[in-house]
Every structure is written in C-alpha cells, then in structure tokens.
Amino acid sequence: MEMEQYDTLTDGDMIAMANEVLTRYLPKHQGEATLICRSENATFKVKTATEQFALRIHRPDYHNALNIQSELEWLAALEAQGFVTPAPIADAQGTKVQHIRVSDDDLRFAVLFRWIEGDMPTTDIDPEQFEPLGEIMARLHLHSIEWQRPEWFKRLEWDHASMLSAEGHWGHWQKVPGLSPQDIETVQHAVDNIATHVHDYGKEAETYGLIHADLRLTNLLFHKGETRVIDFDDCGEGWFMHDIAAAMSFYEHYEHMGQWLNSLLQGYQKVRPLPQRDLNMLPIMIMQRRIQLLAWVGSHQQTEMAKSLGDHWVAETVRLCRDYLDDRWKVLKHAV
Structure with a gap:
C-alpha cells in the first residue's frame, strides 16, 4: 500500500497540536507558537519572553521514534565537534522525542529545538x-x-x-x-x-x-x-x-x-x-x-x-x- 505523502490535517489542527505539546515542557520553554512552514513536518517558531525555539511536528508514515532519536544522536555528535546545530530540548520529564496519539491510526512525533540565529539566503545569493x-x-x-x-x-x-x-x-x-x-x-x-x-x-x-x-x-x-x-x-x-x-x-x-x-x-x-x-x-x-x-x-x-x-x-x-x-x-x- 502506498503511504500518505502529505499531512491531511489543517493548519488550525497543527497549531492546536503544537500548543498541546508545549504544555509538556518547563514554563521557560513555553510560548506563542507560530507556524512557519509545512512539508514532511510542520515547523513552528516558539517565542517566549526571553528566548526563541523551533518546534517540529512530524507527519505520520515517514520517521519512527528510533529514526528521530538517531537524528538527535548525530546532531549531538556534530555539536561535540564544534558544529552549530539545533540542539533538542527535553520536556519536564526529560523526554526529547514527544509521542502524540492523534487517533488509533495516527501516531506522531515532535521535538523542540533551540533556535539557530541567521539569515536564510534567496536565489539572489552571491x-x-x-x-x-x-x-x-x-x-x-x-x-x-x-x-x-x-x-x-x-x-x-x-x-x-x-x-x-x-x-x-x-x-x-x-x-x-x-x-x-x-x-x-x-x-x-x-x-x-x-x-x-x-x-x-x-x-x-x-x-x-x-x-x-x-x-x-x-x-x-x-x-x-x-x-x-x-x-x-x-x-x-x-x-x-x-x-x-x-x-x-x-x-x-x-x-x-x-x-x-x-x-x-x-x-x-x-x-x-x-x-x-x-x-x-x-x-x-x-x-x-x-x-x-x-x-x-x-x-x-x-x-x-x-x-x-x-x-x-x-x-x-x-x-x-x-x-x-x-x-x-x-x-x-x-x-x-
């Protein structure tokens, strides 16, 4: 059977999901979630009184929890070697990969990352x-x-x-x-x-x-x-x-x-x-x-x-x- 290639939930559904996930984190990591883009996942900017974070919610049928944990493992190894990478934030229970049960057939995962400062280039790039x-x-x-x-x-x-x-x-x-x-x-x-x-x-x-x-x-x-x-x-x-x-x-x-x-x-x-x-x-x-x-x-x-x-x-x-x-x-x- 061919897997679903794009998330069918609305932007409103995704924003509500983001706000629910953020309640799992310490108060200093909770803030206003603004949807930035959607593709293989939905990416949000989370702005608190003092900091910014990036919240990523995966679509179903793409990565499982082990895949995502493997990505985070590589990011940690890269950071240890001096690369600037988006470091994951653990929730109040110390968990970095969040499980979101939308329905019996829809299990999703989310990760909160520290915000990386910088300007994104356009096709006018030198x-x-x-x-x-x-x-x-x-x-x-x-x-x-x-x-x-x-x-x-x-x-x-x-x-x-x-x-x-x-x-x-x-x-x-x-x-x-x-x-x-x-x-x-x-x-x-x-x-x-x-x-x-x-x-x-x-x-x-x-x-x-x-x-x-x-x-x-x-x-x-x-x-x-x-x-x-x-x-x-x-x-x-x-x-x-x-x-x-x-x-x-x-x-x-x-x-x-x-x-x-x-x-x-x-x-x-x-x-x-x-x-x-x-x-x-x-x-x-x-x-x-x-x-x-x-x-x-x-x-x-x-x-x-x-x-x-x-x-x-x-x-x-x-x-x-x-x-x-x-x-x-x-x-x-x-x-x-």
Whole structure:
C-alpha cells in the first residue's frame, strides 16, 4: 500500500497540536507558537519572553521514534565537534522525542529545538557564498566517515530506488500533473540511464554514508560571517555527491547554477579533495535529484513550495532530462 505523502490535517489542527505539546515542557520553554512552514513536518517558531525555539511536528508514515532519536544522536555528535546545530530540548520529564496519539491510526512525533540565529539566503545569493557551504558540507562528510555510530542507529536510505522508483519515499515522479506520454518516456529514459551510472558507481565508504540529504538554500543560515546548517530531518544513508546535488534543489535550470556549483566545489575541495570519478558523477546526481524533486512536487502539491514553482517547473524538468540524455547539459562547465 502506498503511504500518505502529505499531512491531511489543517493548519488550525497543527497549531492546536503544537500548543498541546508545549504544555509538556518547563514554563521557560513555553510560548506563542507560530507556524512557519509545512512539508514532511510542520515547523513552528516558539517565542517566549526571553528566548526563541523551533518546534517540529512530524507527519505520520515517514520517521519512527528510533529514526528521530538517531537524528538527535548525530546532531549531538556534530555539536561535540564544534558544529552549530539545533540542539533538542527535553520536556519536564526529560523526554526529547514527544509521542502524540492523534487517533488509533495516527501516531506522531515532535521535538523542540533551540533556535539557530541567521539569515536564510534567496536565489539572489552571491555565488561566492556557496564556497563556505562547500567547506561545511565537506566537514560533515568527513565526520560521517569517521564517526562510530551506535548499533541501534537507523535512518532512511536515499539510493536510486528509494528516490525514483514507484515505492520512493516521496512518491513516484510519474504521478506529477502535466506530464504527457512523451514527457514520461523522456524522463524514464533519463531514470534508466542514471540507474546504470549509480550502479557502476557503487556504495563504498568513501562515496556513500550518512548525509544531510537536503542541503538546499532554505536549510542554510548566514550569521556574522558563519554558514550554519539546519533541518536534519531528511538525513540518512546516501551518496556524498547527492548532498552537493541537493544544494541546487529546485534551481537546477537556473542560469547561475553552474557558478553556484563551481563555488561550492572550490570550498568543498579545500577540506576534502574529490577524485575525478566523484566529479564525473555530479551531473548524474543533479539529474537524479531533480527527478526526485519531481516526485516530491507530485505528492506535495498542497505545500506552498510546490505551488510557488509554477507550471513551467515541470516543463523545465523534462527539458533538463532531454539535455542530459543528449549530453547538452554542461553543469560542470564552470566547475572543472
């Protein structure tokens, strides 16, 4: 059975749920909850008289309690190594992962985090600002390779099948509205081509491991010359090059994308030099990510992000698949 891909509760329902969850915390952590956004989860800003916090309520059928506890374990390990990460807050009973029983068939989880200060970039970002993103991304990957995880640690896997197959975590790309039979054929050819490349690439420890998996503009913060990464909700097992591809998310067709990628790679390779084999995979990973996002758009049409893309975004995706198949998509022309 195909899982539900988007939360069906109203914003009002979610706000009421947030206010109920906050009563479990110490008075100093309770405040006014304002809904910021909804996607795989609902995120709230909680403002008290002296502080701000971020409350995240997960949708059902995505992560279980062990998955979320595993995310928090990685965040704690990263913080211990000097990364600025959203630290979880325990409730009055010392519990960090809240269980919310909405109905017999609807169990949800919530976590309250300390607020991370910073400004979120837009598409007007100076391409040079992708360089520090590359540096912090490389540091995350080095930490992932070296970190000894607990035996109980468990996160989602982001491989070709879990992204692009009919059983993908975000649904199936063929279900997005607006695709003609010819479009579906074009995208399918790209999917098949990508499958061959990633199979040959493999999943060795130097190429595949624990990644953020959603390092895009909306999950970055700039604060006093420092680049910070937030929202580790999608972190899981995947290709390190997928993290680089994800930094281009939704804007793979954007005219400055090549400059963004060039700057990111310059920063990344200051910390973790990449062999040519990895660089050769980037166009494939970026195309794979774009089709993964096509699946997300199809299954999350109610979200503000999906609505904001406009009808042309799907057509641009098909065009990118055509260019990719014809070897006309030179995404690395500025980066190598």
